[in-house]
Amino acid sequence: MALLRVEKMGHDFGGLRAVNNYNLEVESTQVRGLIGPNGAGKTTVFDLISGIYSPTEGSIVLDGKSIVGLQPHQIAAMGLGRTFQNLRLWRHMTVLEHVKMARYSKISYGLIGAFFGTPRRKREEEEIEEKARGLLDLMGIGRFADQVVVNLPYGAQRRVELARALATEPKILFLDEPTAGMNPEELVQMMEIIRLIHKELGLSIFLIEHRMKMVMELCEIVQALVFGEVIAEGTPEEIQNDSKVIDAYLGREAVH
């Protein structure tokens, strides 16, 4: 059974048909890609599945349970982690606090613990801090742990987002253009990190990418989205050689 199955999903923004008849099946530990020109509706697909918007029609089943209409925090707690195309970090919080925050749904000390600083809270906060530091080390940003996140270099901020998403213990990880705005060196590092977390944590990854190189090297199956509709689906080679894709996308922008 597929870990994530989306069927006939569609969404309107007012009069604009942003996504139409979208279907997706992700098996566990699979790495999938979604490409398409700017404004094609890729981010909207992510937002629909992760619950930020509710789809106008269609069904979404995560790990055997329908998640249509659930709140984003519920979907996240069920095992869907994500990052954002434009970094969405909490500008007054430290790196460590970012990663600890993503454990929110697993905190069991409750308000009593929060108000009165019970021993249980102390223990639990220490546990999640240890886990958080472990993830930061895995991402190679352990040395930034106690810095406020806005003081970090851009590449490191991207990794904070990744560490934060991983702290929710996702079964499937959505990455929205994780290399947007990166220089070639940072790009190679980010690719290494994505490979590493896939290998170490064995989770499924669903990746939006602009740069063909990333998609070709990382993904098993790729969808091409144009004007909210999937025009082709297949292995990276198939997509690269698909005439419709070349017309709609590759034809206009040179292959990176």
Added chain:
Amino acid sequence: MFSHVPLLGWLLGAAIAVSLEHFLGTSLALALGLPKIPVLFGFVIMLKKPVLIPGAILYVLLIYFLSIGVTARLSASPANRLAAKLLSLPPWFSVAVHLGLLYATLHMWSGMSAYRVITLKLTLIAVMVTLSLNVINGYMGEFSCSHPGFMALGAYGASVFTVVLFVNDRLFGPSLLPAALAPFMFPVALIVGGMVAALGALAIAIPSFKTRGDYLAIISLAFMFIVKSMIENLEVVGGPRGLSSQPDCANLPTVFLWTVACVWIINNFVRSTLGKALNAVRDEETAASAMTVNTRRTKMVAFLFGAFWAGVAGGLFAHVLRYVNPSTFGIQKLAEVLAMVYFGGLNSVYGSIVGAVGLSLLSEALRPLEILKWIIIPLLLILLMIFRPTGLIAFKEFNVKNLIAPKQKREEEM
């Protein structure tokens, strides 16, 4: 020169200064040509009779600055040793020693006049109100205007509770329980007041936090006016004439302990990951919800929590003055509380303490200027907003461990 004086040293200095004033204050004041001990650091005297300015300044310098400075400096190394020793004991013990010393100082200082007692109590209550509003307007980043309304609900809730139970009253008839029980039931009365306020907050929270958007400012402002006019029209609690004859339960130790409890609990909350969720919701709500944070619940809890403490503060307020009327809880109170929050600094427990104490004392000190006071204080606030838009001490963690630790380490390391 004072960098290695631990908190314990400063508290010791303050205690010595206050004892000096207790024993020598009157004779020193007379010797300096002052009619009596300057009751609030000489401000009132200076503004009323400018000829006495040199005497008042000299008095403040000698009694406070000199004795605190000298004691702190001289006692630095024994105080550090003591602080280090205390630190090796359970932390609550060290905290209790510091708080005990602080209380003793405040007790002795305020023991010199009834005016000081009431000023001190109202200042402590202002700390609670400011801090609880900072949870909503600072930590959570919403703009709420309903705090005077919550105080009013708390004040009337607690007052009705104590007056019905313990007082033979014109409005509520004979007391139900012996008056001697009142001090023991007073905490219950305050919690009832807090609960009433939190219930009122629920009426705002449900419509405001359902959808995103800036409805809270409007709805909460309306709420404040509704509470005020509701009480004005409620003859059972005295209507616009107010409610009086509350039992005399809010003595200084009680107000002090409740303030300490409030600061402690709020500080605990905002430092926990559950409390930090407020910051996450404020800075980037979408990301917070994608990281499993239940944003609606987070906002509701914080809002009700802030309202609860405003209610408790209102209950204390009513029992300090032993009289409340609805006109106290209007737009002027709102301006006062907002000023304290923004003056002290958003998202900061330190800031709220400094803001509340600073503005309360300033407002008392400038009282002789009458109407001019309402020009000077806003002017100060405008200047502050220009030069420090986030307030005096914004975004500062309040870390009890660091606060009570000895201060010698740093030198040894260097």
